[in-house]
Amino acid sequence: MKYILMMNTMRAGAGVPAWPKADLQAHIAFMLNLNRDLRDSGELVQAEGLSFPDQARQVRAGKDGVPITDGVFPESKEFLAGFWIVDVDSPDRAYAIAARISAAPGPGGAPLNMPIEVRPIMSAPPPEML
């Protein structure tokens, strides 16, 4: 079964963190190592990082089909920073991987314990939606 693990951030915490370089390198090495492990176990479907929220746009259809774009979001909005799609045998395995991501090292190597949202992915749209 497939799960998406989403790392969200508020706009306030959304730039490159002002951490010492060694801490940033340790964080990135941790993530690369995690992705390697998930690839080796055959569980990684896709992992992507998103650009920073200052580039995010909200689009609504306007009249005549012309898109109306807007970069104004509420202060409290959570922005997706990146995600992993994993194909695992159980929800517990998805939660375990999320916990590993959550514990990625921050400043001074202390675990960040950031919240990771875990959602099952639909394998196909439910029949009533087709």
Next chain:
Amino acid sequence: MKYILLMSSTKAGVSGYRTWAQSDRDTHMQTLGAIVKGLVETGEFVATQPLAEPTEAKVVRGENNGLPVTDGVFPEAKEFLLGYWIVDVDSPERAYAIAGRISAAPGPGGIPTNMPIEVRRFA
């Protein structure tokens, strides 16, 4: 350049969708299906994926004795991802245009939902 088009809604919004007439839902899904078909033809399609209900969402924070700490309690105002489209396009404007078409997908009575679609570039 690759963009992800994110469709999100609150739990209340998801409940609202369930009150639509079946024919309105069918038209909505057919429109979204036609948009994907068009993107496949232009070679811009990368992936699309609907997510399961927000009621199945969990948030994981760290570990306790090697076990993940899970919680299913979210603020009422939280927006949940309903689904996404990943496209590979020549310009941000093209990504916005595709998002505009998705936003204009018909809702109840065939009226465009004009729901907001968040457009983000991959790093």
